[in-house]
Amino acid sequence: MIQKFDVIEKEALENLEKEQKSDIPQIYVGCATCGNATGAQSVVQTITDKLEKENIKAEIKEVGCIGMCFAEVLLDVIKPGQPRISYHGVTPETAEEIVDSYLVKDDHRPDLALGYFGEGGPADVERIDTGDVFKNQQRVILKNCGIIDPENINEYIAHGGYKGLAEALEMKQEDIISVLKDSGLRGRGGAGFPAGRKWESCLKPQADQKYVICNADEGDPGAFMDRSVLEGDPHSVIEGMTIAGYTIGSSKGYFYVRAEYPLAIKRLRKAIAQAKEKNLLGDDILGTGFNFDLEIFQGAGAFVCGESTALVMSIEGNRGWPKPLPRPRTTEEGLWGKPTLLNNVKTFSVVPQVLSKGADWFKSIGTEGSPGTAVFALTGKINRSGLIEVPMGIELKKIIYEIGGGILDDKKFKAVQTGGPSGGCLPEDKLHLAVDFDTLVKAGSMMGSGGMVVIDESTCMVDVARYFLDFTFEESCGQCVPCRQGTQQMLEILNDICEGRGREGDIEYLLEMGDSIIKGSICGLGQTAPNPVLSTIQYFRDEYEAHIKDHACPALVCKNLIVFHIDEEKCTACGRCRKACPVEAISGEKKVPHTIDQNKCTKCGICFQECPERFSAVVRLTGKENLAAAASGKEG
Amino acid sequence: MQEQTKKVLSGFEGKPNEVIPMLQAVQNEIGYLPEEAIRDIADHIGIPESKVYGTATFYSQFYFSRRGDRSVKVCLGTACHVRGGMQVMDALEREMGIKAGENTPDYKFSLERVNCVGSCALAPVVMVDDDVFGRLVPKQAKEVLEKSDPKV
Numbered sequence: 199m200i201q202k203f204d205v206i207e208k209e210a211l212e213n214l215e216k217e218q219k220s221d222i223p224q225i226y227v228g229c230a231t232c233g234n235a236t237g238a239q240s241v242v243q244t245i246t247d248k249l250e251k252e253n254i255k256a257e258i259k260e261v262g263c264i265g266m267c268f269a270e271v272l273l274d275v276i277k278p279g280q281p282r283i284s285y286h287g288v289t290p291e292t293a294e295e296i297v298d299s300y301l302v303k304d305d306h307r308p309d310l311a312l313g314y315f316g317e318g319g320p321a322d323v324e325r326i327d328t329g330d331v332f333k334n335q336q337r338v339i340l341k342n343c344g345i346i347d348p349e350n351i352n353e354y355i356a357h358g359g360y361k362g363l364a365e366a367l368e369m370k371q372e373d374i375i376s377v378l379k380d381s382g383l384r385g386r387g388g389a390g391f392p393a394g395r396k397w398e399s400c401l402k403p404q405a406d407q408k409y410v411i412c413n414a415d416e417g418d419p420g421a422f423m424d425r426s427v428l429e430g431d432p433h434s435v436i437e438g439m440t441i442a443g444y445t446i447g448s449s450k451g452y453f454y455v456r457a458e459y460p461l462a463i464k465r466l467r468k469a470i471a472q473a474k475e476k477n478l479l480g481d482d483i484l485g486t487g488f489n490f491d492l493e494i495f496q497g498a499g500a501f502v503c504g505e506s507t508a509l510v511m512s513i514e515g516n517r518g519w520p521k522p523l524p525r526p527r528t529t530e531e532g533l534w535g536k537p538t539l540l541n542n543v544k545t546f547s548v549v550p551q552v553l554s555k556g557a558d559w560f561k562s563i564g565t566e567g568s569p570g571t572a573v574f575a576l577t578g579k580i581n582r583s584g585l586i587e588v589p590m591g592i593e594l595k596k597i598i599y600e601i602g603g604g605i606l607d608d609k610k611f612k613a614v615q616t617g618g619p620s621g622g623c624l625p626e627d628k629l630h631l632a633v634d635f636d637t638l639v640k641a642g643s644m645m646g647s648g649g650m651v652v653i654d655e656s657t658c659m660v661d662v663a664r665y666f667l668d669f670t671f672e673e674s675c676g677q678c679v680p681c682r683q684g685t686q687q688m689l690e691i692l693n694d695i696c697e698g699r700g701r702e703g704d705i706e707y708l709l710e711m712g713d714s715i716i717k718g719s720i721c722g723l724g725q726t727a728p729n730p731v732l733s734t735i736q737y738f739r740d741e742y743e744a745h746i747k748d749h750a751c752p753a754l755v756c757k758n759l760i761v762f763h764i765d766e767e768k769c770t771a772c773g774r775c776r777k778a779c780p781v782e783a784i785s786g787e788k789k790v791p792h793t794i795d796q797n798k799c800t801k802c803g804i805c806f807q808e809c810p811e812r813f814s815a816v817v818r819l820t821g822k823e824n825l826a827a828a829a830s831g832k833e834g
Numbered sequence: 835m836q837e838q839t840k841k842v843l844s845g846f847e848g849k850p851n852e853v854i855p856m857l858q859a860v861q862n863e864i865g866y867l868p869e870e871a872i873r874d875i876a877d878h879i880g881i882p883e884s885k886v887y888g889t890a891t892f893y894s895q896f897y898f899s900r901r902g903d904r905s906v907k908v909c910l911g912t913a914c915h916v917r918g919g920m921q922v923m924d925a926l927e928r929e930m931g932i933k934a935g936e937n938t939p940d941y942k943f944s945l946e947r948v949n950c951v952g953s954c955a956l957a958p959v960v961m962v963d964d965d966v967f968g969r970l971v972p973k974q975a976k977e978v979l980e981k982s983d984p985k986v
Contacts, residue, residue: 235953235966267955420912422952457858457895458951498854498893501949515851517892575954577913583955615912651912665915669949675892778973780928802928803921804973 202484203364206476210355217352221278223256223301227288228272228344230263230429231422231461236270237289244290245273248297256301262430264344265585266331269312272344275300281319284326286312330600331582336563338551338571339386339544340587343430348465351472354433360478362550366441367486371401374445374553381557382569383549387413387504387542388617388647389722390568390635393549400446400529400539408448409538410439412546413509414455414462417501418618419669421649423573424543426585428455428462431547432469436492438546440479441553443490446539450491454509457496466494501619501673505721506532506540508675519675520721542647544573564590568634572645578615578652579606588633595629598652609654613737617646619666619673620726622733623659642733644726658755659738660745664692666730670723681724684715688731697758698825700746705735750821757801760818761828764805766791768815775805775816791815796828838863839874848878857890866897902937902944903984906930909959911950918971919958923947925972926960929979942984 218224225245229238238260245258266272269286273293276282283306285296292310299305306320313319313326326332337343346353354360366374379394400408412435416424428435439451455463470492473479481489500518503509506528507521513533532538548570552560561569568590574597577583581603588597594614598604605611613623622643624631631637635645653662671685688711691704712728719725735742744750751759764775764784769791776784776792783799786792794805809816819828842859846852853875860871867890876883890896908914908923923934930938930945937944953959956968962982970978 231951232953232955235951235956235959235968267953270955417949419910419915419950420954421950422954425952458948496855496858498858499895500893512854513851515849515853515889517889577954577957578916583913583957618912649912651916653916657916662916665912780925800924800928802924802972804925807971807973 200364200367200484200486202477203360206360206478206484207355210352214350214352214356217350219257223278224276225256225258226261226274226276226282226344227258228263228270229260230344230426231459232263232267233270233272234461238271240290241271241273241288241293244293245297248294252302254297254301256297259347260349261345262343262348263426263585265340265426265587266312266582267584268582272312277301281314281316283314283319283323284312285310330603331584334592334596334600335587336571336589337587338563339427339434339548339573340430340585342434343426343585346431348430348432349468351433351469351476354431358554359433359550360437362553363437363440363444363478364484366444366553367484367488369553371445371447374441375401377553377557378549381552381560382566383545383552383560384568384570384635385541386544386548386573386647388620388645390645393541393545396529396541397442397445397539399527400537403530403537405537407450407534407536408446409533409536410442410446410448410451411509411513411533411538411540412439412451412453412543413504413506413540414453414459414543415497415504415509416456416459416543416647417504417673418647418649420575420577420615420651421618421647422575423585423648425456425459425462427543427547427573428459429465432462432465433473434547434550435543436466436469436473436479438541438549439492440473440483440490441549442539442541442546444488446537448539449489451493452513452533453492453494454497454503454513455494457498463494463496470494500675501669502675502721502723505723508721509540510538517675519677520723522677523720544647565632565634567636572633572648574616574648574650576602576650576652579609579654579657580604580652581606590634591632593629594624594631594633597633597650598629602652605652605654609656611652612655612657613653613659613662613734615643615651615653615662615730616649617644617726617729618649619670620644620722620729621646621649622729623653623662623737624733625737628737642729642736644729656753656755658696658751658753659734659741660692660696660751661753661755663731663734664689664696667692667727670727674723674727675721678718678720678724680715680718681720681727684711684718684724685727687711688715688728692731695742695745696751696756698745698749700742700749702746704746705739705742709735748821749825752820754818754820759825760801760820761796761824762794762799762801762803762805763817763819763824763828764792764794765815765817768813770813770815772810772813774808774810778804778808780804796831836864836870836874839871843874843878846878848880850879850881853879853886853889854893857886857896861896866899866901868898900937900941902941904943904963904982906943906945906979906982907948907951907961908934908945909949909951909953909957909961910947911954911957913954914950914958917957921972922958922960922970922975925975926978929975943979943982
């Protein structure tokens with residue numbers, strides 16, 4: 199290994215030893231965006247003030263996301279010689295209590311604890327790392343997230359960081375590509391293109407300048423994997439990009455980050471400065487003569503910029519329009535016409551480990567066709583929302599029922615949506631499927647970059663399809679007709695169906711239109727836009743038919759197809775719905791069952807939520823008969 | 835050239851590829867992009883105004899008219915959508931008496947929909963500037979606005 203790196207590594211470990219004072223308690227607070235949204239910063243402030251005021255000796259650290267978003271705010275304490283105890287749902291008040299009881303005294307507060315990590319924890323608290331949430335997970339890309347302080351490069355180095363770069367700088371460029379090819383690593387952005395082949399096609403062309411771009415324009419609604427990696431472990435991505443720069447012969451890289459990710463941008467800036475200071479980035483890296491610099495470019499809010507040619511146009515200062523076909527590959531002619539290597543955040547992040555641990559190690563995880571792990575943002579109607587990492591090949595149901603803890607409020611599972619606006623919805627009988635790039639595509643969905651939204655019986659599948667089409671229609675760049683006009687046509691039909699104007703033949707028309715958009719669009723946005731519609735028709739055609747033929751929304755979601763009605767038998771005239779109704783549509787007096795004036799009702803659903811569950815007098819009705827009755831004023 | 839714009843643009847060399855960072859910087863300073871600012875940016879780079887405007891309107895981050903003092907953003911990412919984000923939006927529109935994309939007449943608030951603020955575990959979510967309100971039901975719309983009133 200490069201001698202200079204040994205010195206840096208030794209120094210980092212020594213500094214860390216000094217900084218960390220392992221003889222006093224360590225407090226970790228999860229301060230990624232989700233933690234901060236729940237109030238992590240006020241917890242940090244409260245504890246900091248308290249430690250200072252009462253002169254309690256302890257170190258407090260802001261870490262990234264460990265993925266248990268359902269349990270935010272998370273506060274972990276490691277007392278010397280004790281395992282890490284995790285507290286959940288922490289508020290400034292309970293944080294003070296934890297300091298008083300566990301740091302000052304020795305009561306570990308099982309009532310506030312979520313559990314502990316490692317061995318030898320207290321008997322009245324659960325062990326987390328072998329429990330349901332973590333036992334099926336394998337954290338490779340996320341291994342440092344929530345564990346290390348992302349703003350301290352020494353911690354990253356102490357956890358094996360920059361070793362991959364130091365090794366790479368002593369390897370031949372072709373050999374690095376061989377390792378990547380041999381490892382079977384596929385791009386984590388969604389399409390799963392083999393990384394080794396992409397890097398190779400960027401090494402070959404001769405050019406005075408080449409570029410490396412990290413695509414962190416995570417635009418899928420319901421996805422926050424890349425953000426979490428950037429916020430929790432920014433150095434891993436910097437290291438991966440620097441290795442890429444060395445491999446293809448580039449001296450300049452760009453982060454294309456969503457402007458909506460201010461914390462990720464802040465942490466990246468800091469990490470870049472720290473890496474430069476240690477000579478791991480910038481000029482003459484580790485004394486090898488290799489120069490590589492990184493710049494951050496903030497995206498301005500256009501989903502299509504996730505497409506490589508559009509992203510390049512955007513950095514160049516233009517509208518983010520994908521280049522028309524036929525177009526040269528970005529690896530040959532990319533940014534300012536130069537060969538450009540573009541990979542997703544997670545792809546770059548895992549490269550250093552693939553190099554330092556070897557191709558065989560990487561291949562030992564996951565499946566033959568899709569080695570490694572998959573990171574998912576698990577959300578929707580699920581008990582334990584969060585950020586998870588699983589070996590490829592795991593069954594969908596293990597993710598949903600074991601890691602995710604099943605469906606919220608004990609409702610019935612209906613579908614799982616992966617791949618965001620480009621993906622599809624899979625029903626219950628597909629839950630045995632293995633999660634990998636190829637299996638999900640065969641079933642009509644796709645891996646995507648990692649959004650996984652769980653849908654229960656109270657969600658309308660036609661409405662979900664309409665939701666995604668509305669998104670892609672809005673985000674279509676407008677350049678090619680199939681995408682611009684096609685998504686609009688599909689959206690109009692879906693609106694008709696959801697609003698009771700559906701006609702016989704609409705389903706067939708959607709299928710035909712979807713097929714044409716896929717075939718005729720010039721970029722990935724259009725080519726995948728119909729997927730949410732096609733997959734919901736494939737698996738939930740009966741719901742479409744109910745909307746069209748009976749004007750019925752089986753999930754009782756589509757506003758125009760439902761009416762709110764008060765069941766006289768059940769109504770106790772408590773008056774709650776009447777007081778809550780924002781449009782004064784409900785009338786009734788004490789002891790007189792209430793009624794809803796259908797002419798005034800805006801179907802906001804507040805009466806339905808207000809009616810106490812023990813009465814359940816407000817009901818939603820659907821179908822032609824009920825709608826007609828309400829319209830004629832018979833219902834109330 | 836407006837003083838504010840001038841100050842911001844002096845930090846840029848004026849290369850064509852700086853259009854987006856310039857627009858971002860000017861909007862950060864002024865709050866939106868008035869016509870004069872677009873003209874100033876075009877002059878600074880030496881390209882037609884239409885080119886700058888064309889680029890700016892492509893991206894959803896940019897605003898071209900004055901906005902409310904506080905920005906109410908209703909998340910309608912997938913997780914928020916399936917957990918009732920739209921009903922929360924309806925309730926806010928009703929409470930504020932405006933539609934998404936508009937300002938209240940007193941310019942206290944602007945209301946808009948956004949796609950995923952990444953706090954999916956708290957769905958449905960509303961952000962008022964940097965304050966996050968999570969796990970909302972429609973009737974809490976009033977409370978969100980009262981808590982966020984710039985006067986309070």
